[in-house]
Amino acid sequence: MPDNAAMVARTQSVNAADRTAERVSELREQLRYHARRYYEDDAPEIPDAEYDKLFVELQALEAAHPELLTPDSPTQQVIGAVREGLASVAHAVPMLSIQTETDTSAGGALKFDAAVRNALKLAADAPPVRYAAELKFDGLAINLRYEYGLLQQAATRGDGETGEDVTHTVGTIASIPKRLAQASAPVLEVRGEVFMRRDDFEALNERQRAAGAKAFVNPRNAAAGIVRQLDASLARQRPLSFYAYGLGDVQGWPIPATHSGLLDTLQKLGLPVDDHRAVVEGGAALAAFHARIAAQRDALPFDIDGVVYKVDERALQQQLGFKTREPRWAVAHKYPAQEQQTRLNDIEIQVGRTGKLTPVAKLEPVFVGGTTVSNATLHNLFELRRKGVRIGDTVIVRRAGDVIPEVVGRVRPDDDGHGPRARAVYVPNFRMPRQCPVCGSAVVREKGGNDHRCSGGLFCAAQRKQAILHFAGRRAMDIEGLGDKLVDQLVDGGVVRTLPDLYKLGIASLAALERMADKSASNLVAALEASKRTTLARFLYSLGIRHVGESTAKDLAAHFGRLDPIIDAPVEALLEVPDVGPVVAQSIHTFFQQAHNREVVAQLRAAGVHWSEHDGAAADRAPRPLAGKTFVLTGTLPTWSRDEAKECIEAAGGKVSGSVSKKTDYVVAGDEAGSKLDKARELGVAVIDEAGLRMLLPP
Numbered sequence: 189m190p191d192n193a194a195m196v197a198r199t200q201s202v203n204a205a206d207r208t209a210e211r212v213s214e215l216r217e218q219l220r221y222h223a224r225r226y227y228e229d230d231a232p233e234i235p236d237a238e239y240d241k242l243f244v245e246l247q248a249l250e251a252a253h254p255e256l257l258t259p260d261s262p263t264q265q266v267i268g269a270v271r272e273g274l275a276s277v278a279h280a281v282p283m284l285s286i287q288t289e290t291d292t293s294a295g296g297a298l299k300f301d302a303a304v305r306n307a308l309k310l311a312a313d314a315p316p317v318r319y320a321a322e323l324k325f326d327g328l329a330i331n332l333r334y335e336y337g338l339l340q341q342a343a344t345r346g347d348g349e350t351g352e353d354v355t356h357t358v359g360t361i362a363s364i365p366k367r368l369a370q371a372s373a374p375v376l377e378v379r380g381e382v383f384m385r386r387d388d389f390e391a392l393n394e395r396q397r398a399a400g401a402k403a404f405v406n407p408r409n410a411a412a413g414i415v416r417q418l419d420a421s422l423a424r425q426r427p428l429s430f431y432a433y434g435l436g437d438v439q440g441w442p443i444p445a446t447h448s449g450l451l452d453t454l455q456k457l458g459l460p461v462d463d464h465r466a467v468v469e470g471g472a473a474l475a476a477f478h479a480r481i482a483a484q485r486d487a488l489p490f491d492i493d494g495v496v497y498k499v500d501e502r503a504l505q506q507q508l509g510f511k512t513r514e515p516r517w518a519v520a521h522k523y524p525a526q527e528q529q530t531r532l533n534d535i536e537i538q539v540g541r542t543g544k545l546t547p548v549a550k551l552e553p554v555f556v557g558g559t560t561v562s563n564a565t566l567h568n569l570f571e572l573r574r575k576g577v578r579i580g581d582t583v584i585v586r587r588a589g590d591v592i593p594e595v596v597g598r599v600r601p602d603d604d605g606h607g608p609r610a611r612a613v614y615v616p617n618f619r620m621p622r623q624c625p626v627c628g629s630a631v632v633r634e635k636g637g638n639d640h641r642c643s644g645g646l647f648c649a650a651q652r653k654q655a656i657l658h659f660a661g662r663r664a665m666d667i668e669g670l671g672d673k674l675v676d677q678l679v680d681g682g683v684v685r686t687l688p689d690l691y692k693l694g695i696a697s698l699a700a701l702e703r704m705a706d707k708s709a710s711n712l713v714a715a716l717e718a719s720k721r722t723t724l725a726r727f728l729y730s731l732g733i734r735h736v737g738e739s740t741a742k743d744l745a746a747h748f749g750r751l752d753p754i755i756d757a758p759v760e761a762l763l764e765v766p767d768v769g770p771v772v773a774q775s776i777h778t779f780f781q782q783a784h785n786r787e788v789v790a791q792l793r794a795a796g797v798h799w800s801e802h803d804g805a806a807a808d809r810a811p812r813p814l815a816g817k818t819f820v821l822t823g824t825l826p827t828w829s830r831d832e833a834k835e836c837i838e839a840a841g842g843k844v845s846g847s848v849s850k851k852t853d854y855v856v857a858g859d860e861a862g863s864k865l866d867k868a869r870e871l872g873v874a875v876i877d878e879a880g881l882r883m884l885l886p887p
């Protein structure tokens with residue numbers, strides 16, 4: 189029956205069309221909801237990659253069913269709105285968005301070049317197109333309006349037509365000039381990205397956690413949250429950075445003929461412009477830029493989510509023009525996301541060197557930030573509660589730079605696009621154990637503290653392992669070849685119980701261990717032997733006394749000169765050491781009061797660990813031109829690592845501190861120097877580069 193068959197077919201296609209229309213409206217609702225969470229509340233609930241997936245799905249459906257396309261679809265609009273309390277700003281020139289290429293392989297670059305050549309109707313043998321290639325900073329777009337060289341207004345992108353006035357917060361960003369070096373044009377609008385460096389972000393969250401406040405999810409959110417705050421006092425304490433990448437409205441100012449020329453000019457005017465930018469020719473060179481930056485991505489001081497290619501010639505840009513939302517002459521070529529969602533299978537407890545119990549998320553393995561992650565930190569019980577995370581939840585995992593992967597929150601399982609129906613009560617399904625999972629000792633929490641600790645001390649195998657690894661560390665006794673696998677074997681096999689046991693290891697006993705070749709056994713024995721000759725400061729640091737980091741160890745060594753007076757020092761005597769306060773003094777005193785710790789020290793010395801006593805006095809014989817001077821290192825120096833620079837400064841009698849204050853004598857700045865450099869400028873502290881530092885050092 190042909191009629192019947194046709195009818196069935198028609199019904200099926202009607203059903204399919206219904207389902208498609210339903211899905212399209214569902215996607216739109218979800219995208220609108222998540223865009224609100226992202227742009228308006230600065231509190232996204234799903235990773236960007238997940239949002240992109242929904243967006244691409246909607247785009248695909250609309251492309252296949254043009255009849256479903258509506259002008260109010262999220263694919264047709266630049267989303268964003270004005271926060272209540274912030275004044276709105278009509279952009280003189282709309283702030284557009286940019287096409288994104290999510291194919292993270294070289295193909296993405298080649299495709300863009302091909303599209304540009306095609307649109308310019310270039311013959312196959314025509315010379316390559318020149319591009320300006322730069323980083324895609326992960327922050328928020330800001331328009332800076334300069335009138336006659338003076339900063340008059342800063343605004344967010346908003347919906348592209350209307351943004352928010354954020355002059356009060358952006359005005360606190362030290363690296364943004366209030367007055368341009370030369371330009372006195374009636375109007376010069378500079379566009380760029382406000383972002384937060386990773387170290388500034390970690391430090392901010394550290395402070396938030398210490399204060400019992402909610403940690404920010406990622407640097408982008410922290411930056412957006414702070415910029416869009418009504419009260420500028422918070423912005424002042426919180427380190428934001430800025431890079432310029434384009435223009436808005438311009439009146440009476442000659443615009444350079446190329447984008448690269450523009451960036452150079454903006455830099456000359458005193459605006460921060462990133463130095464990773466390059467001018468390249470052709471698609472293959474774009475792909476090479478993408479690959480080169482990918483290799484540096486983890487080491488960058490800030491998050492990027494891709495690179496941006498722009499046709500360099502302004503004349504060609506004008507020829508290429510715009511599609512609805514975006515220019516044809518630019519594309520963002522993405523990298524694998526640094527945030528992904530996955531299932532939280534379990535929570536395990538890890539015991540650290542000082543006995544701190546850290547809840548570690550056991551995850552369904554997920555590819556994030558370029559590697560597969562199956563463990564991520566949850567910091568402590570209180571963080572875990574604040575995030576409302578439960579075993580079995582879908583969570584967002586972040587891995588950026590060399591920072592350990594972290595669970596930043598959960599994806600609302602009951603999210604249906606209408607917003608979260610928050611659980612009425614958060615009932616955690618994980619508890620901190622009362623006994624150490626490794627040694628069974630009681631778990632304690634200091635009054636008011638966030639951390640749970642195992643009270644077992646070196647009785648606890650986990651703490652022993654960590655103590656040995658710390659002792660062997662590069663900046664401690666520097667025992668090369670003593671890594672965590674080997675320490676596991678040594679401790680679990682009962683071969684090493686205490687630090688001095690290390691020096692009893694012989695080639696035979698080591699070679700007997702699984703996976704240990706004769707060669708590596710003899711190398712390790714040689715490394716142990718070599719480590720015996722050390723300095724008092726390194727030795728003190730290697731003992732792993734709580735609150736005694738490298739710099740305190742150095743201060744102690746310099747002040748006392750010998751170990752014995754430190755071992756016997758009463759708290760008052762310790763308090764005389766510069767930078768040692770009551771907590772640290774008490775911790776040192778308590779450590780050496782314990783008979784077993786004294787015993788460990790005695791045995792290490794008996795095993796042959798030595799240093800020239802009067803370390804401090806010995807150092808006095810060397811020229812100490814930097815005595816009394818405090819340095820702060822920031823950014824990447826051209827030839828020295830930070831450690832090397834630090835060693836040189838200290839060898840010459842100087843001190844290296846982590847933060848800039850009025851007491852800082854010099855800031856040594858390299859590439860990518862960030863907020864510390866800004867701070868130095870603000871406080872009028874001398875800023876030098878590596879060459880300047882070399883001049884201060886004795887020959």
Ligand code: IVH
Pocket residue numbers: 284285286287322323324325326327328329330380381433434496515518520
């Ligand atoms: S150019 C018309 N360059 O990425 C082109 N954008 O949609 C305007 N972004 O919201 C953008 N780094 O906030 C450009 N080097 C860069 C960028 C960049 C980050 C952001 C910008 C914009 C989004 C692209």
